Amino acid sequence: AQKVTQAQTEISVVEKEDVTLDCVYETRDTTYYLFWYKQPPSGELVFLIRRNSFDEQNEISGRYSWNFQKSTSSFNFTITASQVVDSAVYFCALSERWRIIFGKGTRLHILP
Amino acid sequence: EAGVTQFPSHSVIEKGQTVTLRCDPISGHDNLYWYRRVMGKEIKFLLHFVKESKQDESGMPNNRFLAERTGGTYSTLKVQPAELEDSGVYFCASSLSGISGELFFGEGSRLTVL
Numbered sequence: 070a071q072k073v074t075q076a077q078t079e080i081s082v083v084e085k086e087d088v089t090l091d092c093v094y095e096t097r098d099t100t101y102y103l104f105w106y107k108q109p110p111s112g113e114l115v116f117l118i119r120r121n122s123f124d125e126q127n128e129i130s131g132r133y134s135w136n137f138q139k140s141t142s143s144f145n146f147t148i149t150a151s152q153v154v155d156s157a158v159y160f161c162a163l164s165e166r167w168r169i170i171f172g173k174g175t176r177l178h179i180l181p
Numbered sequence: 182e183a184g185v186t187q188f189p190s191h192s193v194i195e196k197g198q199t200v201t202l203r204c205d206p207i208s209g210h211d212n213l214y215w216y217r218r219v220m221g222k223e224i225k226f227l228l229h230f231v232k233e234s235k236q237d238e239s240g241m242p243n244n245r246f247l248a249e250r251t252g253g254t255y256s257t258l259k260v261q262p263a264e265l266e267d268s269g270v271y272f273c274a275s276s277l278s279g280i281s282g283e284l285f286f287g288e289g290s291r292l293t294v295l
């Protein structure tokens with residue numbers, strides 16, 4: 070069965086430090102999507118990225134970057150030069166047919 | 182453009198009572214999903230509508246939960262009778278093209294059953 074593991078329950082870093090959130094997944098599908106969502110204190114889930122399993126190129130969007138490695142079934146997320154506004158819970162997720170399987174989330178605290 | 186809206190944002194009820202949660206998806210989005218997160222656990226899929234039809238309701242925990250989407254617009258999720266373990270945050274999401282497109286989530290409805 071599909072599974073997403075985010076081993077880091079909670080991380081605290083000082084502002085301006087870089088931080089990487091780990092995500093490991095299990096799937097039997099040959100075609101699938103991987104996602105990252107951010108849940109700020111306001112509660113909504115904010116879409117950050119969707120990656121197709123055929124596209125292993127790393128992606129950078131501003132201070133955010135994602136490292137997809139199929140060989141290790143990982144889809145890690147790095148925030149460079151973190152800011153206090155990055156404090157949130159971050160969820161990694163995996164597609165299973167028409168639904169999304171979420172990891173338990175990593176709570177990130179950026180300390181001023 | 183309005184996002185996915187959910188109502189109420191927070192509901193506190195007694196065990197055995199009934200609660201109805203409402204979700205208004207983004208206009209034009211045929212795909213509507215319900216997810217929930219109980220305390221300390223993963224966000225879990227409940228069901229998926231395509232227009233007014235239930236595509237997949239395999240995630241519904243039991244028959245105390247009933248979801249409807251009349252006319253393919255807004256959706257309701259009724260819990261009757263509510264139990265303590267139903268407490269959590271219920272998220273609604275909508276998309277234009279299923280998971281190959283972007284899922285837009287609402288802010289969630291927090292349910293507390295006492």
